[in-house]
Amino acid sequence: MEPATRKASESRTIMTQLIFPLDTNHHETMFGGKLMEYMDKVAAISAMRHARKQVVTASTDSLDFLAPIRVGEVIEVEAFVTWTHRSSMEIYVTVESENLYTGDRRKTVTAFFNFVALGADGKPSLVPAVVPESEEERSLHASAPERHQLRRKRKQDRDRN
Template sequence: MEANAKPTSVSRSIKTMLVFPGETNYHGTMFGGHLMKYIDEICVIAAMRHCGRRVVTASTDSLDFMSPVRMGEAVELEAFVTWTRRTSMEVYCIVRAENLETGERRTTVTCFNTFVAVDENGKPAEVPAVIPETDVERRLHESAPERYEMRKKRRETSFFT
């Protein structure tokens, strides 16, 4: 294991907030774009906690909306680094909604984002390896190389390259 490797718990970041009318559409559910912004923000924090540097978003993939977040519910975003390469980090994010009156909690979104650490000149910078600590973290870590290859293939077959 790499000498400066860090456990997943170092990067784990959680944000909880209420969903207000200004964040909802005419269905009374949270705008997907608002939620995507919050996902990017919490994932940036997780990535920066892991590497101790500024980061840039390289990709967002597997953004799966499973159920809506309704006005008046609490929304909780949890993110942590699952895997690293030389300068990049894969960050997993899970979003849960909670009806604060009934206590019902449900997963609403899961996704993976990739970030690249950058130095003071904006050039890619090396990042430490990650040490998974739980069974879920180990499964995500073990399956990350396959997701990396899928992202790489997607970039190679992009219409705009």
């Protein structure tokens, strides 16, 4: 029997990576696409922890690059489920970079990823509701229905064209 709810903290996932020259562009800052790959992986793990099912990425929105990430810095990519609909889950992903020599840390990227859980038949499958606990989780949970409506509107507009 699937639980009706799961705590947001149960889906929290963190990945730490050291940034090497091959991860960067000619400005010696991290490739955005490489960072998005890490973010998608961490978001997928978070979604699977919540749903306990296979998941697929449905969309990404509000991907905001706030500061560059440089060679030699460490990044921490963190994700957790903020809200669920029937089979979809919104996952908030943040990236912090750290200069290991000075200890300076800064938030460098934020985004919302949206995943759909799949059943054994490969079709969308119901997911448990998420229960926010911290102030950040409650705030993101409260604002999620508005983001969900904006995503639905974008999809409807796309489908009309």
